[in-house]
Amino acid sequence: QKEVEQNSGPLSVPEGAIASLNCTYSDRGSQSFFWYRQYSGKSPELIMFIYSNGDKEDGRFTAQLNKASQYVSLLIRDSQPSDSATYLCAVNKGNTGNQFYFGTGTSLTVIP
Amino acid sequence: DTEVTQTPKHLVMGMTNKKSLKCEQHMGHRAMYWYKQKAKKPPELMFVYSYEKLSINESVPSRFSPECPNSSLLNLHLHALQPEDSALYLCASSYLTSNEKLFFGSGTQLSVL
Numbered sequence: 001q002k003e004v005e006q007n008s009g010p011l012s013v014p015e016g017a018i019a020s021l022n023c024t025y026s027d028r029g030s031q032s033f034f035w036y037r038q039y040s041g042k043s044p045e046l047i048m049f050i051y052s053n054g055d056k057e058d059g060r061f062t063a064q065l066n067k068a069s070q071y072v073s074l075l076i077r078d079s080q081p082s083d084s085a086t087y088l089c090a091v092n093k094g095n096t097g098n099q100f101y102f103g104t105g106t107s108l109t110v111i112p
Numbered sequence: 113d114t115e116v117t118q119t120p121k122h123l124v125m126g127m128t129n130k131k132s133l134k135c136e137q138h139m140g141h142r143a144m145y146w147y148k149q150k151a152k153k154p155p156e157l158m159f160v161y162s163y164e165k166l167s168i169n170e171s172v173p174s175r176f177s178p179e180c181p182n183s184s185l186l187n188l189h190l191h192a193l194q195p196e197d198s199a200l201y202l203c204a205s206s207y208l209t210s211n212e213k214l215f216f217g218s219g220t221q222l223s224v225l
Contacts (some may be wrong), residue, residue, distance in 0.1 A: 031213040043202055043216040044155065051211050064178055088154055090214070098143045098206070100214050103156035 003027065004091050006103035014111050018075040021106050023089030026070070034090040034102055035074045037083075038105070044088055048074060079110045116217035117165055118203050124223045127193060132222045135186040135203030144186040145214070146178060147202040162208060183220060193224045 006023045007015075013019045032051045036044035050056045050063040050072070062075040071092075076083055089103040116137045125131050135144065143162050149157035160168035161180040175197075177189040186203055203217040 015219075034213065044217045046213055046215065049213055092211070092214075098160050098167060098208065100145070100206075101157065104154050
């Protein structure tokens with residue numbers, strides 16, 4: 001079983017719509033959860049992190065965590081063409097912050 | 113300074129060459145990582161250094177040899193690589209307390225001929 005699983009997509013949404021990205025993880029002991037955005041040929045860039053159950057909002061981005069269901073999601077409101085990228089879900093399994101594992105990523109295209 | 117700096121940005125090497133990738137951070141992070149990323153795949157953990165000691169080696173072939181000379185520097189020595197080792201090599205760093213975030217460098221795009 002993979003540590004972190006994502007729907008690889010591709011996901012296409014029209015400009016201005018809400019994009020919804022999902023992720024599940026296998027280890028119940030996982031401590032913290034991250035969403036990275038990666039443009040083609042570039043390195044991953046941290047856009048959201050969440051540690052507690054519930055929602056966390058930052059601008060157009062909302063991360064949602066449900067530890068009972070081992071499920072993390074990312075909502076992007078008012079999607080823009082510049083949001084077109086691969087979104088990687090990452091999980092930190094360790095208590096001391098040194099076991100980060102990544103999902104396969106979801107490719108998002110925002111259509112103007 | 114919130115950057116992780118990697119050099120070189122691009123590297124082409126033959127299968128008999130020896131080369132090194134370098135990574136530097138000045139954020140006071142005590143954990144440093146090497147990841148390998150093939151096209152359209154997620155980053156794959158290779159090595160983790162905690163307090164300059166190797167704490168995780170994800171069964172990486174010995175042709176990859178990591179080194180952490182001090183808390184700010186991380187090297188990856190390459191020798192006798194294969195064409196399938198061609199990939200983007202990412203360095204990252206983080207603090208070692210709970211719930212810390214991982215910050216990536218811009219990567220080295222490696223091609224093995």
